[in-house]
Amino acid sequence: MRLLDLAKAFQAGKLQKWIYWRLVREKMKILTELQEVLVWNSAAKRIEIRTDGIVFVHARGGGADGIRCYMDFEETISRAEAEFSMRGDYEQEDFDFLRELLPENGVIFDIGGNVGIFSLNLAQESKELQIYAFEPLPTTYRKMQANFQLNPTLATKVKSYNIGFSKESGDAVFYLPGASEAASMHPNEDDYYSLESTPEGEYTGRIKMQEVHCKIDTVDNFCAVHHIPSVHILKCDVEGAERDVLLGARQTLETSHPIVYAEMLRKHAKRFGYHPNEIIDYMRGLGYCCTTFRNHGLVELSEMTDETQEVNFFFLHQKHHADILKQHLTEN
Numbered sequence: 001m002r003l004l005d006l007a008k009a010f011q012a013g014k015l016q017k018w019i020y021w022r023l024v025r026e027k028m029k030i031l032t033e034l035q036e037v038l039v040w041n042s043a044a045k046r047i048e049i050r051t052d053g054i055v056f057v058h059a060r061g062g063g064a065d066g067i068r069c070y071m072d073f074e075e076t077i078s079r080a081e082a083e084f085s086m087r088g089d090y091e092q093e094d095f096d097f098l099r100e101l102l103p104e105n106g107v108i109f110d111i112g113g114n115v116g117i118f119s120l121n122l123a124q125e126s127k128e129l130q131i132y133a134f135e136p137l138p139t140t141y142r143k144m145q146a147n148f149q150l151n152p153t154l155a156t157k158v159k160s161y162n163i164g165f166s167k168e169s170g171d172a173v174f175y176l177p178g179a180s181e182a183a184s185m186h187p188n189e190d191d192y193y194s195l196e197s198t199p200e201g202e203y204t205g206r207i208k209m210q211e212v213h214c215k216i217d218t219v220d221n222f223c224a225v226h227h228i229p230s231v232h233i234l235k236c237d238v239e240g241a242e243r244d245v246l247l248g249a250r251q252t253l254e255t256s257h258p259i260v261y262a263e264m265l266r267k268h269a270k271r272f273g274y275h276p277n278e279i280i281d282y283m284r285g286l287g288y289c290c291t292t293f294r295n296h297g298l299v300e301l302s303e304m305t306d307e308t309q310e311v312n313f314f315f316l317h318q319k320h321h322a323d324i325l326k327q328h329l330t331e332n
Contacts, residue, residue, distance in 0.1 A: 136164030240268030
């Protein structure tokens, strides 16, 4: 019996007090387990149980009160749920490196902003930054806005747009599975990410794959329309569409030479009919080299092979980021 049903049954006189207390104790013991995780996971500050949802507060980024975000139990697994339950963040090294590279008044594009965690992390930095967050899925975009409302001071530093990016402007069909983080213009066929969940986090046993029509633009056109003369850092995590996003950003790459932080997975790229090496070759033609962290050092990756384990990569311009490459690149 659910805890609320127990409470109602006791209120209606259907349970003796001692039986009710014992059953409630069994239900509430989970709180001590959650506390153990909070003590164990240094990145976790607390969990807030609110009337409008459950909020996870985590310490990543060094803010005074941490970043607050809703746990979304309709997701197959939500980002907040994962960060609470997993000690250590495999992306922390990337983020720490990125923080070193943030210029004063830098323009940051968060492409594939999802629920806004990356942008909120950047907004904690003391430097004056112009952060643009982009998320095409209307439902996910609303979740981003909800998280921004939880962090009003940080959210004032972020401009958000309900659009996606590709190699051309217009409308596109996105496929929204049970895990909205896996939404893509080509459906993710991994059944795990397609599992449907209830708002209470119960798997229904059904597969969810919803077609959603979204607005898309090119980075170059967006910069022209919004009079953005330069982009300093371009983060791109779009479930396989990274090649098309970068093709639509060619002028920006040629004139601004932003640092590009991109996810590249062979399985995602395959759905779009290309191999990540096409991105590496394309960026090389624009004067960039592909780098990634390996054994705690930044190494150059000339091509991706079946042995490549890394999924996140920094593209640095050979000329315009020469000082960064000289300082951080190793021979590993």
